[in-house]
Amino acid sequence: MPKTVNTDPDFFGFGELLTDQERSELAEIREVVQREIKPLANEAWDRAEFPFEAIRTFAKLGIAGFQFPEYGDGRTRRPLFTGFLSVELNKADPSLAVASGVHTGLAMGSIHGGGDQRQRDRWMPDMVAWNKIGAFGLTEPEGGSDVAGGMRTTARREGDEWVLNGAKRWIGNGTFADLVVVWARDEADGQVKGFVVEKDTPGFHTSKIEGKIALRSVQNADITLDEVRVPEENRLQNIENFRDTAKVLAKTRGNVAWQALGVAVRAYELARDYAVSREQFGRPIAGFQMIQDLLVKMLGNITAMFGMVTRLAQKVEDGTAGADHAALAKSFTTTKMRECVAWARELFGGNGIVLDYEVAKFFADAEAVYSFEGSREMNTLIVGKSITGSSAFV
Numbered sequence: 441m442p443k444t445v446n447t448d449p450d451f452f453g454f455g456e457l458l459t460d461q462e463r464s465e466l467a468e469i470r471e472v473v474q475r476e477i478k479p480l481a482n483e484a485w486d487r488a489e490f491p492f493e494a495i496r497t498f499a500k501l502g503i504a505g506f507q508f509p510e511y512g513d514g515r516t517r518r519p520l521f522t523g524f525l526s527v528e529l530n531k532a533d534p535s536l537a538v539a540s541g542v543h544t545g546l547a548m549g550s551i552h553g554g555g556d557q558r559q560r561d562r563w564m565p566d567m568v569a570w571n572k573i574g575a576f577g578l579t580e581p582e583g584g585s586d587v588a589g590g591m592r593t594t595a596r597r598e599g600d601e602w603v604l605n606g607a608k609r610w611i612g613n614g615t616f617a618d619l620v621v622v623w624a625r626d627e628a629d630g631q632v633k634g635f636v637v638e639k640d641t642p643g644f645h646t647s648k649i650e651g652k653i654a655l656r657s658v659q660n661a662d663i664t665l666d667e668v669r670v671p672e673e674n675r676l677q678n679i680e681n682f683r684d685t686a687k688v689l690a691k692t693r694g695n696v697a698w699q700a701l702g703v704a705v706r707a708y709e710l711a712r713d714y715a716v717s718r719e720q721f722g723r724p725i726a727g728f729q730m731i732q733d734l735l736v737k738m739l740g741n742i743t744a745m746f747g748m749v750t751r752l753a754q755k756v757e758d759g760t761a762g763a764d765h766a767a768l769a770k771s772f773t774t775t776k777m778r779e780c781v782a783w784a785r786e787l788f789g790g791n792g793i794v795l796d797y798e799v800a801k802f803f804a805d806a807e808a809v810y811s812f813e814g815s816r817e818m819n820t821l822i823v824g825k826s827i828t829g830s831s832a833f834v
Contacts, residue, residue, distance in 0.1 A: 447712065449705045451739055454746045455524065462521045469501055469525060473532045481533035481657070485801055488656040490616070494536050499570035504544045508552055511564040519753040523698040530702025531709075534805040535657035537699060542612040542658075543567070545692040547574025550621040553688055554634050554676035563619060563636065575617035577608040577637075577663055578685070587623075591682075593665065595624035595633055602635060602675060604643075604668040610812075614661025615648050621676070622665065623685060632685055634676035643668040654808035689813065690763040694752055696813040697769035700777040701745045703809060707784035707802045708738045714788055714797070725787075734783045741776040748772060764826035771819035774810045781806040 455463070480491040498504065505512020506522055517525075529537035548567050551574070552560055566572040580592055593606025604624050614620065618639045626633050637644055643666040648659055679685065712735055715726040725731045752769045755761035785792035785803040792799050810816065825831045 449708050449739065449742055450746060451743050452746065454750045457520060457750065458524065462518070462524075466521070466524055466528065469503075470528050472497065472501060473528055477529075477536055478532045481536065482795055482798065482801065484657045485533070485535055486656070486795055488650070488652065490539065490657050490659050491536070494539075495570050495573070498540055502568075503540065504548065504570060505568040507544065508548065508564060508568065511560075511568045519756040520750065523695075523749055523753045526695060526698040527702040527705060530699050531706040533657070534699070534703055534802065534809065535655045537702070538655055538658050538808075539613055541692070541695060541699070542576055543570075543574045545695055546576035546688065547613075547617075547619065547621055549688050549691055550576060550634060550676065550685075551619075551636065553691075554621075554679040554684060555636075556677040559636075559673075559677065567619070572618040573613055573616065575611050575613040575620040575661075577611050577614070577620050577622040579608060579610045581607050581609045581662070591623065591625045591632055593622070593624040594627050595635065596627045597672075600672050602670045602672065604635060604637070604665045604670060606665050608661075608663040608665075610649070611646075611661045611663055612658050614663055615646050615659040620644075620663070622663075624665075631680060632682040634679040634685065635670045636674045636676065637665075637668060637670055638674070641668055641670070652808075654804045654806075656804075686763065690766050693763075693770045693813045693819070694749075694756065694761070694766040696809065697745075697749045697752065697766070697773040700770075700773040700806075700809055701742065701749055703802055703806050704738070704742050704745060704773075704777040704780040707781045707799055707806075708735070708742055710797070710799045710802070711735060711738065711784040711787045714791075714799075731787060734787050738780045738783050741780050745773045745776055762826070764823050767814065767819040767822035770813060771816045771823070774806075775816060778806050778810050 476497045477494055480494060484491040502513060503525065506517045509516045526537065529540060548564065551563050563572065567574055578587060580587060582592065593604065593608065596603045604622060606624060608622065620637045622635045622637050623632055624635060645664045646661040648661060652660065715731050715735065716724055718725050748769050752761060752765055755765060781803045784799050788797055788799050791797045794800055821832050
């Protein structure tokens, strides 16, 4: 064995692109997350419950304000920093990272980007403080990838109110959110518009989706809207059509690429540590050629993922990132993540299917990450259109 062993999954040192201050802040967050979030994760996942104690920790860390400095601590964080933060959260637990991302990315991003100044000032401070939790209601029971043109939820204006009817499915945080951004098609002009529906509004009903095999702590909801009346002041004033909605999704799609990296990194760490400690035939399995092959294939995937998301973060910062860049990053990283968690589970043998060894959770959670924020196929078609000029969408 060499005198020094490189245990860092960031094998090429992409983290060196962070400033000293960013690395210091990230280390402080990592310590809190490992101490206060990680211990909650496995039991909550096993019971398919959301550990609300985690909200207090997220609030203490101030992470909801990182992308909205005017409502946070006033200090701007670079996309590269928030990307590495996502890796840390997902290494601790993908479910809680998703719950945080739904709140800070999809819900807050919709209000910040789609609302006017008065709406931002009305809702953002409480959301940054985690006093009000957000959710994002786009997907429908009969519509996923085709929701842009096939949205069935409708909005009808009556005076100073809008009346919403329809259903939504797979809405993360939906069972307990205080504010749900609901997307609906205006009956008058056929355009998709955004509405902030507040908890306990008459006609707004949620029920938890049971029996999930992935992201079990995330409280995904089926939502029905039966003559739900929403005031005009709750309509997001800067949303005119689905193209405006897509701008929010393009931003969060890039975040999912970082999430996939976090899942892959943790699976690799678990596999490497297990290989070093697990003995068969009188010696650690880390010394077997086939085990090293699995680990190095994982590390190669992770290194490629690091390269892509790091460059994406740089392009986001300089304003040159497009929806096609985010789509390629999401498609590529989730595919490579899926390979990594499968190889990690394989390395564990029978121990890889029980929660005690943790890798089973990451193996299962990867399936959800692979599917949401646009399937691999749909993201592929976004990139395909970009590079050929021809749309292959049905």
